[in-house]
Amino acid sequence: MSEVIATLKKDYIYNLMIKGKRQDGRGFKDFRDIKLETNVISKAEGSAKMTLGNTQVLVGVKLQTGTPFPDSEDEGVIITNLELNPIASPEFEPGPPREDAIEMARVVDRGIRESGAIDLKKLCITVGESVWIVFIDVHILNDDGNLIDASCLAAIAALMTTIVPNEQQGIGKNVPLSMKEIPVGVTLAKIGSKLMIDPSLDEEAVCDTKLTVVSSSDGSVAGMQKMGSVPFTEAEVLEAIDMAREKAAELRELYLEGLVKQE
Amino acid sequence: MSDKPEKLITDNGLRLDGRRADEIRPMKIEIGVLSRADGSCYLEWGRNKILVGVFGPREAHPRRTQRADTAVIRYRYNMASFSVEDRARPGPSRRSIEISKVSREAFEPVIMAELFPKTAIDIFVEVLQADAGTRTAAINASSVALADAGIPMKGLITSCAFGKVDGQIVLDLNKEEDNYGEADFPVAMTQDGEITLLQMDGHLTPDEIKKGLELVKKGCKEILEIQQTVLRKKFETPVDETAEEAADTAETENKVVEEEASLEYASEAAVVEEAIEEAEELKKEISEETAAAEVCSAEEIPEFEELEEIIEEAETRVDEEALEEVVEAEIEEEAEEEAFEEEAEFEASFEASFEEVSEPEKFEELEAEETVSGEEKMKCEPEEFIEEETQLEEESGIEEIASEEVFESELEIESEAESEKELSAEEEVEAEEEVEAEEEEEVEAEAEEEVEAEEKKSEGPWKVVKDPSESGSRGENNE
Numbered sequence: 001m002s003e004v005i006a007t008l009k010k011d012y013i014y015n016l017m018i019k020g021k022r023q024d025g026r027g028f029k030d031f032r033d034i035k036l037e038t039n040v041i042s043k044a045e046g047s048a049k050m051t052l053g054n055t056q057v058l059v060g061v062k063l064q065t066g067t068p069f070p071d072s073e074d075e076g077v078i079i080t081n082l083e084l085n086p087i088a089s090p091e092f093e094p095g096p097p098r099e100d101a102i103e104m105a106r107v108v109d110r111g112i113r114e115s116g117a118i119d120l121k122k123l124c125i126t127v128g129e130s131v132w133i134v135f136i137d138v139h140i141l142n143d144d145g146n147l148i149d150a151s152c153l154a155a156i157a158a159l160m161t162t163i164v165p166n167e168q169q170g171i172g173k174n175v176p177l178s179m180k181e182i183p184v185g186v187t188l189a190k191i192g193s194k195l196m197i198d199p200s201l202d203e204e205a206v207c208d209t210k211l212t213v214v215s216s217s218d219g220s221v222a223g224m225q226k227m228g229s230v231p232f233t234e235a236e237v238l239e240a241i242d243m244a245r246e247k248a249a250e251l252r253e254l255y256l257e258g259l260v261k262q263e
Numbered sequence: 264m265s266d267k268p269e270k271l272i273t274d275n276g277l278r279l280d281g282r283r284a285d286e287i288r289p290m291k292i293e294i295g296v297l298s299r300a301d302g303s304c305y306l307e308w309g310r311n312k313i314l315v316g317v318f319g320p321r322e323a324h325p326r327r328t329q330r331a332d333t334a335v336i337r338y339r340y341n342m343a344s345f346s347v348e349d350r351a352r353p354g355p356s357r358r359s360i361e362i363s364k365v366s367r368e369a370f371e372p373v374i375m376a377e378l379f380p381k382t383a384i385d386i387f388v389e390v391l392q393a394d395a396g397t398r399t400a401a402i403n404a405s406s407v408a409l410a411d412a413g414i415p416m417k418g419l420i421t422s423c424a425f426g427k428v429d430g431q432i433v434l435d436l437n438k439e440e441d442n443y444g445e446a447d448f449p450v451a452m453t454q455d456g457e458i459t460l461l462q463m464d465g466h467l468t469p470d471e472i473k474k475g476l477e478l479v480k481k482g483c484k485e486i487l488e489i490q491q492t493v494l495r496k497k498f499e500t501p502v503d504e505t506a507e508e509a510a511d512t513a514e515t516e517n518k519v520v521e522e523e524a525s526l527e528y529a530s531e532a533a534v535v536e537e538a539i540e541e542a543e544e545l546k547k548e549i550s551e552e553t554a555a556a557e558v559c560s561a562e563e564i565p566e567f568e569e570l571e572e573i574i575e576e577a578e579t580r581v582d583e584e585a586l587e588e589v590v591e592a593e594i595e596e597e598a599e600e601e602a603f604e605e606e607a608e609f610e611a612s613f614e615a616s617f618e619e620v621s622e623p624e625k626f627e628e629l630e631a632e633e634t635v636s637g638e639e640k641m642k643c644e645p646e647e648f649i650e651e652e653t654q655l656e657e658e659s660g661i662e663e664i665a666s667e668e669v670f671e672s673e674l675e676i677e678s679e680a681e682s683e684k685e686l687s688a689e690e691e692v693e694a695e696e697e698v699e700a701e702e703e704e705e706v707e708a709e710a711e712e713e714v715e716a717e718e719k720k721s722e723g724p725w726k727v728v729k730d731p732s733e734s735g736s737r738g739e740n741n742e
Binding site for chain 2 (some may be wrong): 099100102103105106110113114115211216219220221222223224225226227228229230231232233234237238241242245
């Protein structure tokens with residue numbers, strides 16, 4: 001994901017950070033402006049468009065029936081896909097997903113899966129034969145940094161507004177997708193020895209390592225992933241976890257909990 | 264797949280496989296198992312079986328992947344289709360691509376890639392049998408394989424996971440614990456404890472994470488020791504095509520023996536004893552052996568013989584000063600005769616170490632060491648060590664003492680002079696390094712003509728000593 005960036009700009013950002021400032025005037029714990037719209041695609045069972053600064057992500061959720069996995073015959077299936085659409089950046093090319101796209105998709109997937117966000121038992125139609133498969137497709141429309149957090153937020157928002165199309169299968173009324181948890185991913189970039197939340201594209205180019213922490217509403221951590229080649233110290237990891245949990249709680253309250261009440 | 268066991272941790276605090284919460288599964292590492300790879304490692308960790316081959320630095324293909332300022336590191340984690348219960352589809356899966364990426368990033372901070380611009384360093388991991396924790400096992404194996412390949416690194420990487428099982432934080436999950444546990448948290452760290460890989464899924468509170476990280480640090484420390492022991496075992500057993508190296512061999516082997524005996528590995532002493540007896544028998548054949556051995560180049564054989572002669576000569580001259588004079592005289596003579604270059608160098612190194620130790624006995628020791636044919640010992644010993652280590656650990660203390668005594672008497676000369684030897688070993692090494700400089704000084708003072716000879720000399724045997732890759736010993740100790 002390392003875009004080409006002028007050395008001058010790099011130095012400038014780096015030096016700003018050492019002074020405790022950021023290029024766009026934010027504090028180290030601030031997100032860029034967030035705009036979250038749901039139900040933007042009527043053909044999808046659930047959808048959300050997320051704008052994070054200039055980063056734009058669209059998530060569509062489709063449900064299809066299929067056979068369950070043999071080791072969990074009474075549970076629905078989650079399949080997460082993330083596409084780095086070439087429309088989003090000159091760096092992206094058409095073709096099979098790159099390793100960073102796969103990694104991001106899996107981090108988003110793990111956050112949703114491991115936190116138990118979706119009540120998979122309620123997606124079972126006939127045990128061992130037929131269950132709902134939830135396809136979460138993340139489309140990156142414009143890459144201006146921190147795609148993971150945008151994808152996480154958009155995905156969970158889309159899921160929270162998803163309707164299970166039971167009528168289409170003739171198995172009762174359409175019902176909202178049953179959700180048990182609201183996981184929120186927060187990514188921190190490490191520059192020097194400083195940690196900053198929600199790195200922009202330029203900041204991602206300057207920093208060498210990011211840590212994504214997905215946390216649940218009880219403050220526990222549901223998933224983590226370190227990305228990049230510079231190591232973290234243990235103290236930094238613990239600090240990052242605390243910062244991420246705090247921020248996640250804030251985002252959850254501001255943008256996501258309202259979605260439930262609309263139902 | 265079996266059903267979830269009722270309890271993953273029994274009432275007495277033991278896990279299903281009998282481990283305590285802070286114990287790792289038994290780990291076994293072998294180095295240099297692949298002859299075509301530049302470095303390789305086979306690792307068994309519990310029921311995990313991992314094979315790693317390292318290639319490079321070599322030219323990066325396709326060329327557009329080359330980087331002008333640094334080597335590219337490529338890490339390929341691959342699962343054999345038969346490694347898991349349900350056949351895995353061959354080829355890269357999304358999971359293996361992700362693991363490859365994070366594992367590569369775990370190594371990037373320690374590999375000194377900037378030394379090899381435009382090249383690629385390939386790390387190929389084959390998971391032959393999987394039983395939870397394959398990515399951490401693969402990283403541990405890769406770390407050793409990289410060291411085996413001689414790739415410059417700032418330190419080893421060790422990796423270990425912790426997780427939560429039955430609400431309890433435990434180290435190094437096995438398959439059941441991974442399947443039915445509540446969290447999995449793989450970590451890789453440098454020797455300084457800096458975290459280079461961090462992933463996590465499941466459900467953990469910050470306090471649990473803190474506790475887990477402490478456990479992981481402990482686990483990584485244990486693994487690091489295993490890695491280091493294996494690497495030492497390989498690289499302490501030196502190359503043996505020259506007389507000098509034969510001397511070194513005897514020394515290092517003695518050290519190994521000493522260390523291990525002191526670690527109460529009683530049986531080793533006995534093994535060593537046997538090995539030495541064997542070796543002494545073989546010693547008689549040594550000249551034939553060296554001649555016969557194809558690894559020895561034509562240059563090196565006369566060298567060996569010459570060196571022996573010199574040692575014999577030296578032995579007869581106990582008087583230090585006289586020796587010095589002779590040696591100096593010899594150096595001058597030899598400088599004129601190119602055929603005796605190596606001799607001069609050897610003598611010079613002797614001289615240097617001699618001056619510092621100022622004990623003529625040393626020659627005897629050296630000879631004794633030499634005659635214990637390093638080559639044969641090396642071939643038979645390390646293997647036996649490993650087997651015996653595990654098998655005979657429980658042997659009684661009496662036997663231990665007895666065998667130690669026997670062993671000591673056998674090796675009387677060496678063991679008496681051990682401290683000196685270590686000294687002289689160090690000094691020899693130093694001397695070797697210094698010889699070039701020292702000799703240059705001397706020679707400059709003496710005559711300019713000799714400088715040429717000097718340069719040629721420093722080219723002579725040192726190549727063999729300094730560059731193990733030319734000695735043909737790589738992979739010799741395959742077990």
